[in-house]
Amino acid sequence: MEDVHQLRSTGKEADRPTEQAGVSRREGLISEPETMRVVPTQATSGTSAQRSEAAPAREPARLPERGARYALITGLIMGVLVALVTIVLVLVNAGLFNEAHRQVLRDALTVRVALLLAAIYGITWLVALIVAFVGGLILGRIAVRRRLGFLAGAVGGIVYSLLLWPTSFIPAYPGNLTGTATLDAGTAVLEVLWCLLWGLGGALVCLAGTWVASARHPHYRDR
Numbered sequence: 001m002e003d004v005h006q007l008r009s010t011g012k013e014a015d016r017p018t019e020q021a022g023v024s025r026r027e028g029l030i031s032e033p034e035t036m037r038v039v040p041t042q043a044t045s046g047t048s049a050q051r052s053e054a055a056p057a058r059e060p061a062r063l064p065e066r067g068a069r070y071a072l073i074t075g076l077i078m079g080v081l082v083a084l085v086t087i088v089l090v091l092v093n094a095g096l097f098n099e100a101h102r103q104v105l106r107d108a109l110t111v112r113v114a115l116l117l118a119a120i121y122g123i124t125w126l127v128a129l130i131v132a133f134v135g136g137l138i139l140g141r142i143a144v145r146r147r148l149g150f151l152a153g154a155v156g157g158i159v160y161s162l163l164l165w166p167t168s169f170i171p172a173y174p175g176n177l178t179g180t181a182t183l184d185a186g187t188a189v190l191e192v193l194w195c196l197l198w199g200l201g202g203a204l205v206c207l208a209g210t211w212v213a214s215a216r217h218p219h220y221r222d223r
Helices: 002-054 067-092 094-105 111-142 146-169 185-213
Strands: none
Touching (some): 067 094, 067 111, 067 146, 094 111, 111 185
């Protein structure tokens, strides 16, 4: 009997190392995925850093050429168009302007005539604003540069003032409410002031149109 007990005890002791080895193997199998999880994160971080370093720098946006030429042509067209609209409005309402001229000479301008004249001049200024703004939009699409919009508006205002200046010397022109102008130093200085005023107004309005048109262009968006 004693021999049987000794055999059983030795068998149990022999089985214990195998069980411990199985447990250690299981722990090794469980711990292996943890080491595998760390390696991919390091690899991905390294690859992302390499990609960011290898990414090429963005090239600056190219601007169209011959922008100044487009600005001068746009300004000339705007000035001529607004001057034609002004002259047509005056000739169409020639009767009103002649009546206003007679009332001004008698110093008895009525409220009705004054309001009608204000409405006609208001329409002229509104047309000038719309033409300058639309010209700025078109120039902003073509030339992109905003300073060219300022240049085009200034040219348009000066051209408009210069085209209307000769009409003040025409005796039969209905727009001369106070009579025909005379060519002297005072008239020349006044005309220069009017040119500067119309040029500044046209430049600001045309610049606003160019600003709106070029707002999404990469040249100004990436700044």
